[in-house]
Amino acid sequence: MSCKPMKKDESVSLAQHRRTFFTQAAAGVSLMALAPGVRLVELAMANSEDSLPSNDKRWGLLVDTAKCESGCDECVSACNSEHGLSGHGRPETDAQWIRKVDLKDEQTGHELSIPILCQHCEDPPCVDVCPTGASFRRADGIVLVDKHTCIGCRYCMMACPFQARSFIHEDLTGQKTHSPRGKGTVESCTLCVHRIDEDQEPACVEACREAGHDALVFGDLEDAAGPLASLSSKTATRELRPDLKLNTGVRYTSF
Amino acid sequence: MRAPTFQHMPSSTLFWGVVAIVTAFVVVGFASAHHMESAGHWVTGMNNRVVWGVPHVFAVFLIVSASGALNAASLASVFGRETYKPLSRLSALMAITLLVGGLTVLVLDLGRPDRLIVAMTHYNFRSIFAWNIFLYTGFIVVVVVYLWMMFEPRMNRFVGRLGTTAFAWRLILTTGTGSIFAFLAAREAFDSAVLAPMFIAMSLSFGTALTLILSALIFSIRGDGLPTALMLNLRQLLGYFVIAVAFFVIVDHLTRLYGAEHHSLERFILLDGGIYPMLFWIGQILLGTILPAVILMQRRYKTLATTIAAALLVLVGAFCQLYVLIIGGQAFPIDIVPGFSETSGFFDGVIAEYHPSLAEFGLGMGGVGLALLTYLIATRVLAFLPTSGFDSGPSS
Amino acid sequence: MRVKVINLDRTSIASLITLSLIFLLITGAAVADVVTPEVPMGRGAQCVEPIEIMRRDHFEFIKHQRDQTVYHGIRGSKHSLAGCIDCHASKGTEGEFLPINAEGQFCQTCHTYAAVKIDCFTCHATVPD
Incomplete structure (x- = not known):
């Protein structure tokens, strides 16, 4: 994503620009958050039963x-x-x-x-x-x-x-x-x-x-x-x- | 006083004879370790109740003494006592070799000594053991640099600074060694903050006794005796340190004797625990404290022979003290359910049996041998032996 | 900053290439001559990964799996040591399983050949359950 030097008449496009940035960032963040989750699913599948040991149980x-x-x-x-x-x-x-x-x-x-x-x-x-x-x-x-x-x-x-x-x-x-x-x-x-x-x-x-x-x-x-x-x-x-x-x-x- | 000069140990039949004897100890040590490791620890007296035995008595003795062996060097470069300057190189050397000997025993006693690399790559910093790995290796590095400063004339001006670092380091190191036991809240024989200062006092005492004995040995191998002024100074120091250890031992027992909580432990160590009260009263107190204190304080015993005898007695006391502390402390049963008497097929509520095997003594002596062998060989490699700079008379 | 370049004339290059070819030929021939161990495969013909990868990386797989099992309780996945033994243990004359680390068996044959000590079987079972 490129950031051009800002001029006054570009303020509208900047708002757009910002929106695009947030959308893309959100997608990136959720991907990062999901990726280990996907991995966890895979690991949990590998286990013969449901879940990994967690702090919820003792x-x-x-x-x-x-x-x-x-x-x-x-x-x-x-x-x-x-x-x-x-x-x-x-x-x-x-x-x-x-x-x-x-x-x-x-x-x-x-x-x-x-x-x-x-x-x-x-x-x-x-x-x-x-x-x-x-x-x-x-x-x-x-x-x-x-x-x-x-x-x-x-x-x-x-x-x-x-x-x-x-x-x-x-x-x-x-x-x-x-x-x-x-x-x-x-x-x-x-x-x-x-x-x-x-x-x-x-x-x-x-x-x-x-x-x-x-x-x-x-x-x-x-x-x-x-x-x-x-x-x-x-x-x-x-x-x-x-x-x-x-x-x-x-x-x-x-x- | 002129700055002391140093020389290499000259070759002699006597020197090589002594080297041969200590080499034999080293061989026995490694053979014992090999036997223990290939058969498994069941061939030793150690078991699931007494998990640390004679090898640990030797290892702790050597490690604690290593720190104390630095006394002469510290006195010379930190406290400016010129009398000890001729001994400073030997003193630093002794600190390194004793530590290496002790650590070797400790490592060879591990269940998996082949995994030493794991101990060097996986650390749990909540463990005082893990900290000690750094304290021990760091101490060796600091003392090696300290020695370099002593040997290299252009670096001599840094000796004081390095000496102070090494001095601080050794105090922390001995605190760390004492804390291995002091941190064990589950066992009433160990769980006590007094162990850390007591270990420092022990290091001063055992280290000074070893300095006397090993210096006398190395000087007589060269063909002259330990200079009298030096001997008298070390002798006086040793006297103070023996009293210091006794002070901590008394405070420790008095504290435990006061309340009812530890009465059965005290009964066990002081009265009816079989070998442990015997080692305590005869070995640690009579032979290791009272007798040497009397010899060292009395003016009429101011000869080299009686002083060395006192130093040897201090070492006898040292072994008895560590045996009672480390092994007696484990033999005394843990009260898992207070208020109830416990019986089981797994030695609950009974005094744990421990019959040390020859291999354990062999391994321990191997560590002592390794310390002596490296000490002796080093005197051939570099100029450790002082030839001049001795005080002409008693300085105090 | 200038990178120093080694200049070689044509003769040198030619001789280098020739030498390399000779070297390759010799070692190639040598490889063909080397006696590779004959490894009893047990009942396992098709491994969890291609053979070339397993030869090189089996320990990495097992080690990764070991930490997954010890710390996270992930059991029975495809890279487990128990899986190796299940598949590759051979049976003796009376139908009993032979320890996989015995001389001539799956693990030991290769490890003897490569002169690498196995530490797994101080603790781990050597035959299928």
Whole structure:
């Protein structure tokens, strides 16, 4: 578009000129705005299900400790088989993404049993401390390790208040296609992100339901009408290590 | 006083003998690293509860000492203490080689040391670790330039300015190293701002002890002893620094002992934590603090031999202190659900076991060996060794 | 500013051309002589991109896809590593899948030939699910 030096008798044509400019600019801007959208559509199509992870969602878990049975470890075995976490007979170095912990109130003697796993914090200390940014939080709140950039320094394991992470201490073979994992990197619960991306619930939640306990409720914390948020709003829930103000995505009720 | 003159280390059987010994350490170090990396970390004592072990004790020791090793150079060019001028080149050299040794241990302990390039190309600036990568490499660059200013007569006039930069840098660097632990809010043994100044005091103390030992070593390899005035000055400094570390250790424990919140942690470190109270009281306090303090403060022990002995004791204390801090701090269980006792098949609520393997000590010693080897070889390559300019008597 | 021009006389140009031709002939002959690896293709005959492009750029595709999957949860699109393995894994004598990174298999054959270490299979599955 050319701009000639303006003369007084050209004022009319200038208005026209300006209009043309705005029309063209608007077209340009909308094209720029649309182009990534078009790209997004293409990417979303590539995904087998509807949408990319977004800030509108925040996946979480609610553990009803009243329903969680001491001695039951269906969630743990479901996790192990889903992700191919086979032990090497060395409990100190074997991977553990979810574990059952028995609690006893030191004053009253009240006992309960809870699963502890990655709490998928809103402000995860593991993500803060990771030097390469391999520990990250996906837009929909799932805390993951990008094992392509993990250098195995284990600083995240120092920082995690829940001891939810494991370091892979040996060469592995026979990994699951959907759960790549290998020596020298750190890993933890992925909330079964491969299942969530295909609109399924995490393996532990499914196993708990199938075992007849139904102590784990999976859902979107931001969706007020959804199972997780509506249940959480009706009952007292707590997060582990509330002193750290991490706003965890995994919450506990009935204790 | 005339400006000091310098020479290369003359070749001698003794020199090459010492080089051979430290080379052996380096070989053992790399062999250990190779073993750990090819088999995986399960062959070490480190596990999912104690994730940092003996290699990190060595690495932190070397990195903290590196900063302190610059004391002599800083005193000469920043604080104008001419006594230390003959040692300034060696002091800067030591700072670089100790840091390189420490970083090598740290890198070789990574789960994926082959991905070092990732650490150099991907940064998360919320991580103090990422900042430290710049602080460490930057420190090496600053000290190399500092050395150049010292060596090049036309650049000598900038020594003061570079010395000040290096001095400020090393304080920040040690603060950064202390903050690696101090920022860990989740673990009550670490979560404390006092760690940063404590690490600075530790760097002054460990660095001065190493300056005494390594200078005495290098001078005796050349065939003369550490000049008495220099020895006496360093000795006096070391005494102050040992007290400074003790001050921070006492303040740290008193603060935690006051409220009920940290009583079980303090019980663990000071009373019933097995090896940790033992290392604390016998290693860190008795051997590493009280004994050297007495030796260094008493006039009748003012000999080279007792001073070196005190410096060695300070190093023994240093290792015990770092072991208790780094490993004891991890062995103590995290209270995930306060008010409840925790039991699980994954070591919740129990003291974590840690049995260091030989390979870990091998790797750590390899780092020390690498620092010494580069230190020794450098004295052959450039004129680091002072031949004159020593004070004739005690300056203080 | 003047650009310096190298002046060549006719003889030089002629000899340069001759030399280049000889070089081309020799290398051309050499290429024909080189033993290229025989790569078992699995059941994959028609790749997601033309073979020439895949030979050169497969890693770029996989790497791009990897970040899409890890950070954006985009799975099952055409440049996934799982897709490569699905198509190109061969079966052994008893009908079992052979690891794609085993000596003589699809990935490893070429990588041995090119002397490039593969890092994918420290973590990733080597046979189809």
